[in-house]
Structures are given as structure tokens and as C-alpha cells.
């Protein structure tokens with residue numbers, strides 16, 4: 165299951181749960197697996213249909229975000245989600261090959277994880293001062309752009325400030341990345357809130373097309389590239405339950421796994437419940453049945 169190339173194309177990149185293949189003619193094939201990661205480990209048990217659900221969600225979001233992209237004179241990289249090899253039907257996207265910018269464009273609407281630690285140390289996130297009294301899970305007064313550099317596979321991304329983004333891509337492009345990232349986050353958060361889901365944060369990746377325009381790449385606004393929290397259980401002051409991975413996290417914690425040795429297989433009920441959460445995220449966000 166894991167590790168073997170699934171299509172007869174040259175492998176370009178391999179992440180924890182996804183692969184990129186060279187499809188030729190200036191195209192790439194992004195393939196989403198059914199693998200799931202938790203606590204920085206890829207688990208041995210696949211979640212059936214996870215790859216198909218997250219691919220369908222990205223495809224839906226590319227359409228939803230097109231008006232925001234157009235307002236910035238930008239586009240997205242999706243060419244087709246149907247013109248793909250049969251062995252990865254439904255869980256692959258044929259995309260334009262881009263010159264990817266070396267910046268992970270993260271937008272945060274809520275305080276969580278490393279953001280909370282930074283706030284507790286400095287009273288701010290990167291170069292954005294925040295009001296006192298915020299806690300884990302607090303909604304930020306305004307969404308914040310918190311870029312990082314892309315780490316090697318298996319490493320953690322490195323937080324960078326806006327000045328470093330300017331060094332990497334130039335002042336005008338850096339400003340464009342920040343404003344477009346925040347505009348895309350705001351639209352995503354608005355749509356998600358209407359579906360009872362809080363978009364705590366998300367990561368976008370951008371490339372540049374041959375005519376120099378910005379292009380939204382990678383996957384977009386999936387539970388793998390974002391923190392989705394159920395709005396109904398939002399309670400600032402403690403880590404918020406993950407919309408999709410909480411069953412897995414809770415079971416791993418109860419199993420006694422030490423987070424260092426190879427992770428254990430998931431029981432069937434946790435697999436089924438987790439699959440249902442991915443399907444629920446898709447159906448709640450899009451308002452359409454997952455097939």
C-alpha cells in the first residue's frame with residue numbers, strides 16, 4: 165500500500181500522504197493517498213476514501229475561490245480532476261507545472277499550537293502585536309499572515325517574518341502573497357462558518373505562471389492543509405478538537421503509544437468514524453453528497 169508508485173510516471177515529490185508525478189507537457193499529477201498522519205507519524209492503517217474526499221474538496225474550493233483569485237489577477241493550477249489515470253481516479257489532480265515560490269503562505273484566524281506559544285512569549289504573532297488576554301483557541305481580532313519556509317520532507321517548516329519573505333520573493337510579490345493569502349482565508353472561513361466549521365488556520369502554496377502571474381497551487385482548504393474545528397464545540401482556553409483527526413488522536417493517546425516507536429494499527433471502529441468525519445466535512449462544506 166504505502167511507498168509503491170501508483171502510476172507509471174516519473175515521481176517528482178513524495179509527502180507523508182501525497183505524491184507528485186511528472187505528467188509531461190508542462191503538467192504534474194498530484195495524487196492523494198488514503199494515508200493519514202498524526203503526531204508527525206504516518207499511520208499504518210489507511211482511511212478508505214480519504215484521498216478521494218480531500219481531492220474532491222480541493223476541486224470544489226478551487227471553484228469557490230476563483231472570484232477572489234480573479235480580483236487579484238491570479239489563477240489556480242488545476243487543469244483536470246477527471247483526465248487522470250484510472251488507478252487514481254477521484255484522488256488525483258492534473259495541474260499546471262509552476263515555478264513554486266519558496267514560501268508556505270499560512271493564514272491564522274485563531275490562536276493555536278505554535279502560534280499560542282509565540283504569543284505567550286512575545287505578545288504577538290510574527291510582527292503583528294495582539295491584545296492581552298488571548299488563550300489557546302481564541303479568535304484573533306483579524307486574520308494574521310504567518311509565513312514559513314518549506315522544509316525538507318520529514319522536517320518541520322521554519323517560521324519566517326515578512327522581511328524574510330521580501331528577501332525571498334521581493335517586496336511587491338511579498339505584499340501580494342500576504343494580501344491574497346488573507347483574502348483567500350477570509351473567503352474560506354466565511355464559507356466554512358456557514359457550514360458550522362471554524363477554519364482556525366490554513367496553508368496555501370503559490371507558483372508563478374509563464375506570464376508572471378500568481379497561481380494558487382497544491383491542495384487547498386483541506387483538513388490536511390488546515391485546522392478545521394467543529395463550531396459547536398469551540399471553547400477557548402484549551403486545545404480544540406480536530407474536526408477530522410480527534411478520534412485518531414484520542415485512540416492513539418489511549419493506546420499508550422509512545423509517539424517514538426512505529427505507530428500501531430487503528431481499530432476498525434476508529435477507521436470508520438474517521439472516514440465518516442472526512443465525508444461529513446465534504447458534505448457540510450459543499451452541501452452535496454459524497455459519492
Ligand SMILES: N#Cc1c(N)ncnc1-c1cnn(Cc2cccc(F)c2)c1
Nearest residue numbers: 177178179182183241260261262381382
Ligand atoms: N502543487 C503543485 C506544484 C505545481 N503546480 N508545480 C510545480 N510543483 C508543484 C509541487 C511540487 N511539490 N509540491 C508540494 C508537494 C509535495 C509532496 C507531495 C505533493 F503532492 C505536493 C508542489
